[in-house]
Amino acid sequence: MMRRFGLVLAVICGWFLPTLALAQSAVLSEQTSEPAIPRTVIALVEGGPDFRLRDTRSHYMATMPLEQLGLIVEYYRADQPLPDLTGRSDVRGIFTWLAATTRPGAERLLTWYERAVDLGLKLVIFGELGVSGDPETGPLPTRRINRVMEHVGIHLGDSFASYTAGATYRIQDPTIWGFEHTPLLAPPFSEYTIVDPRVTSHLTLELDGPEPVHGDLIVTGPNGGFVAPFFAAELDPPSNIRRWLIDPFAFFRLAFATDDLPKPDTTTLAGRRMFYSHVDGDGWRSISEVRIDGEPASAARVLLERVVERFPELPVTIAPIAAELDPDWIDDPDARRVAREFFELPHVEAGSHTYSHPFRWSFFKDYDPKVEQEIVRRSGTAHDIHEGYAGLADEQEAAGLDEAKLDIGKYSLPRAFFSKPFDLDLEIAGSLDQIAEVGGKKVEVVQWSGDTSPFEAALAATREAGVPNINGGDTRFDSDYRSYGFVAPISVPVGDERQIYASMSNENTYTDLWTGRFFSYRHVLETIRNTELPIRVKPINLYYHSYSAEKIASTNALLQAHEAMRGRQIAPVTTSHFARIAGGFYTTRLIPMGPRRWRVEDRGALQTLRFDRATDTAVDFAASSGVIGARPVHGSLYVALDPEVAVPVVALTDRAHPLDPDPAGRPYLFDSRWPVYALSSEGEAVTVSAQGFGPLSMTWVVPRAGSWRVRISQDGDTVWSGTLEVGEDQRLTIEPGDEAEAAVEARIRIERVGD
Numbered sequence: 001m002m003r004r005f006g007l008v009l010a011v012i013c014g015w016f017l018p019t020l021a022l023a024q025s026a027v028l029s030e031q032t033s034e035p036a037i038p039r040t041v042i043a044l045v046e047g048g049p050d051f052r053l054r055d056t057r058s059h060y061m062a063t064m065p066l067e068q069l070g071l072i073v074e075y076y077r078a079d080q081p082l083p084d085l086t087g088r089s090d091v092r093g094i095f096t097w098l099a100a101t102t103r104p105g106a107e108r109l110l111t112w113y114e115r116a117v118d119l120g121l122k123l124v125i126f127g128e129l130g131v132s133g134d135p136e137t138g139p140l141p142t143r144r145i146n147r148v149m150e151h152v153g154i155h156l157g158d159s160f161a162s163y164t165a166g167a168t169y170r171i172q173d174p175t176i177w178g179f180e181h182t183p184l185l186a187p188p189f190s191e192y193t194i195v196d197p198r199v200t201s202h203l204t205l206e207l208d209g210p211e212p213v214h215g216d217l218i219v220t221g222p223n224g225g226f227v228a229p230f231f232a233a234e235l236d237p238p239s240n241i242r243r244w245l246i247d248p249f250a251f252f253r254l255a256f257a258t259d260d261l262p263k264p265d266t267t268t269l270a271g272r273r274m275f276y277s278h279v280d281g282d283g284w285r286s287i288s289e290v291r292i293d294g295e296p297a298s299a300a301r302v303l304l305e306r307v308v309e310r311f312p313e314l315p316v317t318i319a320p321i322a323a324e325l326d327p328d329w330i331d332d333p334d335a336r337r338v339a340r341e342f343f344e345l346p347h348v349e350a351g352s353h354t355y356s357h358p359f360r361w362s363f364f365k366d367y368d369p370k371v372e373q374e375i376v377r378r379s380g381t382a383h384d385i386h387e388g389y390a391g392l393a394d395e396q397e398a399a400g401l402d403e404a405k406l407d408i409g410k411y412s413l414p415r416a417f418f419s420k421p422f423d424l425d426l427e428i429a430g431s432l433d434q435i436a437e438v439g440g441k442k443v444e445v446v447q448w449s450g451d452t453s454p455f456e457a458a459l460a461a462t463r464e465a466g467v468p469n470i471n472g473g474d475t476r477f478d479s480d481y482r483s484y485g486f487v488a489p490i491s492v493p494v495g496d497e498r499q500i501y502a503s504m505s506n507e508n509t510y511t512d513l514w515t516g517r518f519f520s521y522r523h524v525l526e527t528i529r530n531t532e533l534p535i536r537v538k539p540i541n542l543y544y545h546s547y548s549a550e551k552i553a554s555t556n557a558l559l560q561a562h563e564a565m566r567g568r569q570i571a572p573v574t575t576s577h578f579a580r581i582a583g584g585f586y587t588t589r590l591i592p593m594g595p596r597r598w599r600v601e602d603r604g605a606l607q608t609l610r611f612d613r614a615t616d617t618a619v620d621f622a623a624s625s626g627v628i629g630a631r632p633v634h635g636s637l638y639v640a641l642d643p644e645v646a647v648p649v650v651a652l653t654d655r656a657h658p659l660d661p662d663p664a665g666r667p668y669l670f671d672s673r674w675p676v677y678a679l680s681s682e683g684e685a686v687t688v689s690a691q692g693f694g695p696l697s698m699t700w701v702v703p704r705a706g707s708w709r710v711r712i713s714q715d716g717d718t719v720w721s722g723t724l725e726v727g728e729d730q731r732l733t734i735e736p737g738d739e740a741e742a743a744v745e746a747r748i749r750i751e752r753v754g755d
Contacts, residue, residue, distance in 0.1 A: 047079035070263035093122030098130025153199035157191030187230035225255030242485030271671030274539035283547025313694030319351030359450035456495030468579035473501025478526035503541035623651035629669025672698035
């Protein structure tokens with residue numbers, strides 16, 4: 001049974017299966033070379049010696065809203081060579097959020113902008129173009145800057161309002177301005193004037209007096225958009241302030257004209273919001289305040305018996321640190337015993353939290369064991385070095401080491417375990433083997449440790465090992481972090497690789513780095529709520545460490561968060577499944593096939609397309625293929641694709657009333673707790689497969705009211721059947737209770753009874 005479960009899950013997650021590959025190859029042969037809808041936005045970011053893409057405004061503020069609109073952000077440093085966009089049919093436009101500064105190569109940057117707009121690309125400017133002059137040639141004349149600005153339809157004048165108390169709002173579009181905050185006093189502004197009648201101002205300020213200033217400060221038009229300096233967002237990192245002044249979703253939608261773009265969606269599966277959970281193995285062997293049968297127990301055992309076993313309907317990925325399961329590093333039989341007990345549970349997926357738990361990943365990019373040895377010696381923990389490790393640096397060698405390399409920031413050690421020199425192959429592939437050997441279950445995902453900032457080769461190692469990766473991002477949206485600015489993108493590119501972010505932050509950020517407020521992880525429920533309403537921007541993700549079971553308060557917080565998942569309409573998946581879905585966002589190609597009709601290619605494990613502003617929109621099932629169902633949520637339409645159809649076609653039509661069902665001659669899926677796949681139909685009857693976690697619950701929309709027969713079979717035997725009466729809403733809900741076993745694929749038949 002478990003072998004079959006793994007095979008079914010492989011189909012769901014998009015893993016290679018020979019039979020599926022044959023079916024896909026037949027469909028793929030029908031593809032043509034037609035260009036896809038352009039989804040790429042080229043974002044220019046500030047460079048410098050301390051450059052970290054994760055710390056740029058374009059990444060941590062702007063990318064999530066752009067991805068929500070279905071766009072892929074491709075970053076380039078403004079201080080390095082810029083790409084030649086000739087022939088880049090995938091590029092939709094340029095986004096820049098740079099400081100106006102004197103920089104070498106200013107003319108080069110302006111010329112690059114001009115070449116981009118000559119190619120017909122949209123240009124979206126936050127602040128200024130990033131150049132005020134060149135250190136060699138001096139300040140740039142305003143007329144030179146306006147040659148680029150006027151492409152967007154805006155002209156920069158010479159006046160400037162340094163004090164705005166007397167400024168008057170001439171235009172104030174509430175759908176764009178004042179999204180998360182409206183300043184009591186408008187920021188200073190330069191003179192900006194619309195010069196293209198096709199351009200719309202969303203915020204216009206005027207300052208009267210002897211030196212009047214007119215400012216069209218937020219504009220959108222057919223060639224892009226512009227937001228004046230300080231009018232996009234308020235940012236004050238020392239005070240932990242991030243808040244949008246504009247609505248980025250509404251602004252980017254207009255500036256990049258995304259209404260024609262179906263949105264590959266990573267939040268929803270089979271019509272329901274996805275749920276996944278993952279645990280990093282830190283604190284595995286710590287002794288907990290919670291006792292088991294009156295006896296002291298490790299945090300891992302408390303987590304197993306008090307939390308994970310209590311919620312078999314919620315899948316969780318447990319990722320130990322491999323060193324703690326390796327007797328050559330840490331000889332702890334109980335640690336290995338608990339790992340085996342975790343992985344015997346069908347709802348537990350095996351993950352890896354690496355082998356030695358690097359804290360500062362950049363330290364190991366150009367690894368020098370002598371430097372690490374000296375850091376260890378200075379920390380006073382040198383006695384923990386394994387005899388297989390080369391000897392400590394002697395005083396002469398230590399004196400010759402670069403002190404800059406010995407600085408590892410906030411960390412006292414480069415990694416948690418250092419019995420042996422760092423070895424990237426051992427860290428990734430070796431950890432998969434070690435954990436699988438101890439736990440008896442294949443490891444499916446790597447969960448990054450420490451600062452969760454792996455270098456490119458480390459990410460490549462996970463790809464080469466055949467597993468996805470996850471962690472980082474630290475999304476929060478609650479009473480302490482009150483902005484979409486704290487909601488991370490889906491991922492971050494690292495060289496040619498991609499790191500998938502966890503969808504929500506772990507308890508470390510709630511407990512002040514595990515120093516207090518140990519009850520605080522319960523506030524993750526605020527983030528879950530705020531990332532669902534008014535728009536769904538993230539799946540649900542319960543993410544924490546083994547040490548959350550060290551404290552009574554933190555264990556209770558875990559229980560509260562898990563209990564809150566009961567009764568919710570969710571689609572539970574494993575962490576590796578989510579990570580593969582997230583990866584599919586970046587590979588999906590959407591080929592137009594006529595008005596309101598698209599072919600979907602190269603989507604990987606991603607199985608949902610979203611159409612926004614869709615209250616009057618329905619799926620045209622007769623003109624579609626490979627579509628299992630559709631569900632309207634929050635004004636959007638979520639379309640469920642069949643994982644076994646490699647190249648589905650989605651067509652839309654009009655809906656007369658928002659509550660009317662989509663026009664279909666056969667039943668279509670409204671929502672399901674279990675992922676659904678392999679749909680076949682004949683007349684008004686359909687047959688599908690499903691398999692997931694927890695009790696089966698699904699709703700279908702049938703062509704007409706009346707009596708409908710449902711039969712569920714598993715392993716060739718009928719486990720549940722019944723005839724259900726469907727009313728005028730045409731909704732057919734299937735809830736067989738315990739009759740359908742979650743660990744076994746179900747084949748479900750729905751057909752009309754009688755005429």
